[in-house]
Amino acid sequence: TIVRHPVPEWSEFDAEDVWGTVLQSIQAAVQQCDRPERIHAISVASMGESAFPVDAGGNVLHAAIAWYDQRTVAEAQWWENIAGRERIFTITGHIPRPTYGVNKLLWLRNHVPQVVERIHHWLSIEDFVLWKLSGSFATDYSIASRTMLFDQRTLTWSEPLLEQAGLPAAWFPPAFPSGTAIGTVSKEVAEQTGLPQQTIVSTGGHDHLCGALAVGVTQAGHLLESIGTASVIMAVSDAFRPSPELLAAGCNSYAYVVQHTYVTLGALNSAGGALEWIVTLLYGQGKQGTVSQENYTQALREAAEVPPGARGAIILPSFLGSGTPYGKSSARGAILGLTPSHNRPELVRALIEGLAFWLRDNTEMLCNLGIAPPHPEITVIGGTTQATLLLQIKAEITGCPLKVPQITEAAATGAALLAGMGANIFRSGEEAASSVRHTVQIYEPVAEAVEIYNTIYEQTYLPARRLFI
Structure with a gap:
């Protein structure tokens, strides 16, 4: 993945760079298939915490802040103070750290409010790729978890945490188990990549977990x-x-x-x-x-x-x-x-x-x-x-x-297995x-x-x- 540095200490992923890399990877894989018409499904193994804000018209409003970017330290401390370390852990299973998705969203609200005013969707990297492939908004439980806003008991977005953060639940895509079919590849993607148009698009997961599978x-x-x-x-x-x-x-x-x-x-x-x-x-x-x-x-x-x-x-x-x-x-x-x-x-x-x-x-x-x-x-x-x-x-x-x-x-193999489940x-x-x-x-x-x-x-x-x- 291409990393951009608008400020020396910052690291970001551009949406066009990410999608261009995805298309190139699919094209390379399809070209190695003797009979690409046999491809049934595709899924995604991705990094966990970075995300793109998207408006109502499907326009990406800002680059995705890299998972390891430390500009969100102040937001992480604010979130821990407001929501409570033990409470966050008890609900989300995650210990407050600057890396998680909620802190990147809070940083945008604090520093680029004009972007947040236009947000309709907050899409982690997997969610973004699923959307670009199929036109459907979806995520899986493991990637949703890395926002630090996901309730591990109910496996749904945490209304109390979202309310405390002042974030609308409607911004976050529906969450499904890994290996769930959410649609098929669009005609445009099929033409660009060589995938059969009936190829099923399936939820994937956090890359480490896909590798473990x-x-x-x-x-x-x-x-x-x-x-x-x-x-x-x-x-x-x-x-x-x-x-x-x-x-x-x-x-x-x-x-x-x-x-x-x-x-x-x-x-x-x-x-x-x-x-x-x-x-x-x-x-x-x-x-x-x-x-x-x-x-x-x-x-x-x-x-x-x-x-x-x-x-x-x-x-x-x-x-x-x-x-x-x-x-x-x-x-x-x-x-x-x-x-x-x-x-x-x-x-x-x-x-x-x-x-x-x-x-x-x-x-x-x-x-x-x-x-x-x-x-x-x-x-x-x-x-x-x-x-x-x-x-x-x-x-x-x-x-x-x-x-x-x-x-x-291993991570790509795990994603292929989840595609097979879909x-x-x-x-x-x-x-x-x-x-x-x-x-x-x-x-x-x-x-x-x-x-x-x-x-x-x-x-x-x-x-x-x-x-x-």
């Missing part, structure tokens, strides 16, 4: 970790339970793309990013972007030769906040236990172990709250799954087997996910290493964590 994470008790620059842990449950413990931990909980289930999400903002940082610092030229694949290979190979415990070195990876389950955004990383005998491999291994201890803390929290079973199998996706040492150490520190599906474009090819999310054929790599915990890491966790890691987080 594609790799078979569909039932209560299933766990997934998505490792990229950040790390996200996701647990599936059969009910919405916004407990005080989840609020204190910093976790979000909201509707999943599989009907009658919810997800609980925890995160660490610097995971793969932290690994890239330390490899760049120690094996590269010290500047971001200068590390090569050879540097990574060497760093991981040497770290694998270091015994468990990194010879006493410990790294707490709170470089951009503690993440869940501690909920302390002001926390910062710490490197402890260093002696002159430590070298590069020990520090790389210490960071990898720190990331694994973070995962253990989260899985144990989810287990203690009854959201995950003891020692669950954890499905892992994301770019950092290429670091096999990281995965093996995570298996040994958590005591859980790790399953790594060999699948590319076309009644699949009757459920479970049936859709079971249709995907892929190989799986399993990382089993080694008993001897598990025992060593249990001792390190209790005697060294936990005291260090309590001191610094």
Whole structure:
């Protein structure tokens, strides 16, 4: 997606850019089909929080503020003060942060009131694409949730929150389960893309959740970790339970793309990013972007030769906040236990172990709250799954087997499955996910290493964590 910066600190998505990219992607996919007339349905996996304001005539009034754009900090604080942190969480399952859709709408009201005066529709990215494809206004439960205005118990827009924010309910599209048919592609879109005109348009979902569906994470008790620059842990449950413990931990909980289930999400903002940082610092030229694949290979190979415990070195990876389950955004990383005998491999291994201890803390929290079973199998996706040492150490520190599906474009695959549900090819999310054929790599915990890491966790890691987080 093309990102524009009207002010250096701002990031926005232009509607024409987004729609142009969608058309190009569909055209490229159709051209790879031997028989495009067999295409039955299309759906959308999208980012969660950005949205376009649209007027009564279908004109987009302003660019979509990027989900990570921080201009909405003041609006987020106002909204938390007015509506109440606990109340927002209890209704929406989301902890107030600047990223969510309501804050972007409030920012427009405060800074570009002439735009808000003309709004008839507030369309998140998925909603915008569905509308452009079919002419229908619709969203799914997972994307609606990321506005922080959606009631997780009733799965409808929250009238009390909308009233408190001073926002009309009519601006927000009807919300449906993921995989619901809402119409067919327009004649214009069919001509532009090569899609058959009878192609069904179906609600999709939040991209992370679509990816989880594609790799078979569909039932209560299933766990997934998505490792990229950040790390996200996701647990599936059969009910919405916004407990005080989840609020204190910093976790979000909201509707999943599989009907009658919810997800609980925890995160660490610097995971793969932290690994890239330390490899760049120690094996590269010290500047971001200068590390090569050879540097990574060497760093991981040497770290694998270091015994468990990194010879006493410990790294707490709170470089951009503690993440869940501690909920302390002001926390910062710490490197402890260093002696002159430590070298590069020990520090790389210490960071990898720190990331694994973070995962253990989260899985144990989810287990203690009854959201995950003891020692669950954890499905892992994301770019950092290429670091096999990281995965093996995570298996040994958590005591859980790790399953790594060999699948590319998981989010897009999940959207395709939801399209299949909209076309009644699949009757459920479970049936859709079971249709995907892929190989799986399993990382089993080694008993001897598990025992060593249990001792390190209790005697060294936990005291260090309590001191610094």
